Amino acid sequence: MAGEEVVLKIRRFDPSLDERPRVEAFAVPLKEGMTVLDALIYVKSRLDHGLAVRFSCRMASCGSCGMKIDGRARLACETQISSLPRGAVAVEPMDNFPIVRDLVVDLERFFARHAAAMPGLVRERDPEEQESPTGEYLMAPGELESFVQFTYCIKCGLCSSSCPTASTDALFPGPQALSQAYRFLADPRDEGEERRLERVDAEHGVWRCHFAGTCSAVCPKGVDPALGIQLLKRHVMSARSPFGRKKRRGAPVFPNPNGDLLGQP
Amino acid sequence: MRESTLMQMQYVTAVLAVLLVGVHLLMQGVLVPYGEAVSFQRVLSVYRDAVDGALLEILLVVVLAHGFNGLRTILIEWRQTPSWTRGVNWAVLVAALATMAYGTRTVILAATGQVS
Numbered sequence: 001m002a003g004e005e006v007v008l009k010i011r012r013f014d015p016s017l018d019e020r021p022r023v024e025a026f027a028v029p030l031k032e033g034m035t036v037l038d039a040l041i042y043v044k045s046r047l048d049h050g051l052a053v054r055f056s057c058r059m060a061s062c063g064s065c066g067m068k069i070d071g072r073a074r075l076a077c078e079t080q081i082s083s084l085p086r087g088a089v090a091v092e093p094m095d096n097f098p099i100v101r102d103l104v105v106d107l108e109r110f111f112a113r114h115a116a117a118m119p120g121l122v123r124e125r126d127p128e129e130q131e132s133p134t135g136e137y138l139m140a141p142g143e144l145e146s147f148v149q150f151t152y153c154i155k156c157g158l159c160s161s162s163c164p165t166a167s168t169d170a171l172f173p174g175p176q177a178l179s180q181a182y183r184f185l186a187d188p189r190d191e192g193e194e195r196r197l198e199r200v201d202a203e204h205g206v207w208r209c210h211f212a213g214t215c216s217a218v219c220p221k222g223v224d225p226a227l228g229i230q231l232l233k234r235h236v237m238s239a240r241s242p243f244g245r246k247k248r249r250g251a252p253v254f255p256n257p258n259g260d261l262l263g264q265p
Numbered sequence: 266m267r268e269s270t271l272m273q274m275q276y277v278t279a280v281l282a283v284l285l286v287g288v289h290l291l292m293q294g295v296l297v298p299y300g301e302a303v304s305f306q307r308v309l310s311v312y313r314d315a316v317d318g319a320l321l322e323i324l325l326v327v328v329l330a331h332g333f334n335g336l337r338t339i340l341i342e343w344r345q346t347p348s349w350t351r352g353v354n355w356a357v358l359v360a361a362l363a364t365m366a367y368g369t370r371t372v373i374l375a376a377t378g379q380v381s
Contacts, residue, residue: 165342168342169342169345170345171345201267201268201269202268203268203341203350204341204345205268207268207269207272207338208338208342233272236269237269237272237273240267240269240270240273241273
């Protein structure tokens, strides 16, 4: 390991200056346990301060450092260089997103689609309960299990960057937004079903997923967005059909006998 | 029409098409020898039989509905402007109905002995 180097072949592109992307190679001294993000930080601090790369937590929790490494969408902070094939490592920005500069992509549309999925509990009957909670919504453990994996999404964008439908259909919401829509549709505490269904049951909505499954293959948190989309399709069919099995809606509030949620009597 | 309704139709017509095309292929070469099955008089007799004629008409409608809806899906994924989507929806509906009408006309003419 000592004295060894790894070569990063980084795709560089500044849309305001460059006509087309170029690849630049940087030799980085290899250390045990080095991640691709460590190597990129080395490049940025020692070799080229102008390299644009986005990162924050360095522990696969914030989802900031999504990029394409050796042709596959990954988080740079959890990709050990030793886990990659020997030789130069190709580092590129994520697909399906506009490039801001180098490895930084514009996530504005991605987050707008996440927001369009209404990622929060909608309560029609007691909206004041969300503002001033008096207890807990009752939910069975099995109901939680039906959607809990989708709450682990860190919104890194890797799923949408690897989705073939997202690359061809500019209006497709993408696996992240669709699986989040399912996460709340499956939640018995939620009452926003009709509004969510109107958004996903559209010409460029959930039905355009071809079930390639690449979203699930690249998810760094083990979430299965492809499953979420299939469950969402089933949910839409059941909700629209007079014979379909309907999900329980609007779980009641279980008053906290010890006072409010802050422990005040 | 809602997209989920169209997809429901797509799934139902897919299942029906497998069954009906299966029956059709059985009649066209397995239960009845191929050379005999495609002879002119034999084909006419199939149309004139009430059950077989009805099955042919159902097969026509099912396969056309499935095929044209699939074509519509491909086309609306191809480009994503609202005018394109609207145009594709109408064009495919008109084309499907026109083809169904022409096919139905053939079934009726053959079944009522106006083809000999």
